[in-house]
Amino acid sequence: MSSVQNQNVKASLNEREGFQVWWRLLRPHTLTAAFVPVFVGTMLAAVEDSINFWLFAAMLLASILIQAATNMFNEYYDFVRGLDNENSVGIGGTIVRDGVRPRTVLTLALSFFFIAGVLGVYICLASSWWVAVIGLVSMLFGYLYTGGPYPIAYTPFGEITAGLFMGTIIIAISYFIQQLTLSWHVILISIPVAIFVGAILLANNIRDRVGDKENGRRTLAILFGHKGSIRFLTILAVIAYALTLAFILTGLLPYWSLITFLSIHKARQAIQGFKGKSAPLEMMPAMKFTAQTNTFYGFLLGLSLLLQVYIPLG
Template sequence: MSSISKQNMRASLNEREGFQVWWRLLRPHTLTAAFVPVFIGTMLAATEQSIDGWLFAAMLIASILIQAATNMFNEYYDYVRGLDNENSVGIGGTIVRDGVKPKTVRLLALTFFGAAALLGVFICIASSWWIAVIGLISMLFGYLYTGGPLPIAYTPFGEVTAGFFMGTVIIGISYYIQTLMITWEVVLVSLPAAIFIGAILLANNIRDRVGDAENGRRTLAILFGHVGSIRFLSILFISAYAITIGLIIFDVLPFWSLITLLSVKKAWQAVQGFINKKEPLEMMPAMKATAQTNTFYGLLLGLSLVLHLLFPIG
């Protein structure tokens, strides 16, 4: 691609040079998927006892580092396999458009994993060394998501893998390191968050469906087709909100958690944003709305737990 074409592509994606290159590499719109579960798990623990602020901070930073490293491995391996090019939408573009060396991206990813591991040692010392085992497994799957001989992201299991590890596992760890126990209620509360995180991946795959199919991927979006994928995304959203309401009815979540329904508007915008859209660039607002749904839901859920502490109802 000529330098003029690259400039046009950057302009259409509102990409800038300098620090923005490295910021895009992190794919900041995905990092809320790392923050939200830690926040939810910690606030669940806070409803039962006081929390350790240092443990919360360490877990939060480690989770964000692992998510960012996973994004970098995604950027690196998609480039190595020839899946990304100068016209690819939804990537950092640091390699194909900004000229950052692939080995630099890989080294940064490994560095972030290393930093997360050091924070993990601190967390283990303060809680349990079983966290190290779970953390290492999570990092392994973060690598295997786009690395290894058969990347998970190229299969129909990407959404469920991301939802489980970035939702249920992180919420569970965040709760455990504060309380040194785990309950079925925590697992149940994690389900909507896991679904919303899986929805982010589904939205990404809906946008990239055509190009992914041409490159041999077999994601759910490819198997379901464009219309079927939008319907499935709708089902995921409805299921997450239905589970939330059910948990409120059965007193697993407090009455205050009804405020999570304020995020429904973003979910609606996400679904509507995909309808009758064909080009990846046209679907970017819908993907952004999907990520925002997860963010707003998670923040509102955490806030509802704080409100329950301050103003208990029932």
């Protein structure tokens, strides 16, 4: 690709130089998937007792670093396997469009993992060393998502893996390090968040479906097709909101949690944004709305728990 063509692609994607290059590498729109579970898990603990702010901060930073490192591994290994090029949409583009050395991206990813590991030691010292076992497994799956001989991202199991590790497990750890115990109600409440985290990946795979199929991937979006994937995304949203209502009616969540339904607007925008679209660039807004659904739902859920602490509704 010529320099002029490369600049045209960067302009169409609204990509800028300088600091923005490194910011894009982090794929910031995905980082809320790291913030939301930590916030929700910590607020679940706050309902029952006071929380340790420093443990919350350490867990939050470690989670964000692991997510960012996973994104970098994705960028590196997709480039190595020849899946990304200058026209690829939805990637950081630091290697194929900005000329950052692949080795630099890999080194940054490993550095982020190392810092997350150091934070993990502090968390374990303040809670339990069982957290280290779960944390190491989570980091391993973060690497195996696009690394290793059989990347999870190339299979139909990407969404469930992302939802489990970036949703349920992070919520459970965030709660456990505050309370030093874990109950089934925490696991149940984590399910809608896990669904919305998995939906972010599904939306990404819907956008990349054609190119992924050409490169031999077997994602859910490829198996379901474009229309089938949109229907599945709709079903996931319905299940998440139905579970939330069931948890409120059964007392697992407070009545304040009804405010989470304010996020339905974003879910609807995400679903509508995919309909009738075929080009990856056309589906970028739908991707954004899917990530925003997770952000708004998770933030409102955590806020509802915090409100229950100070303004109980029964």
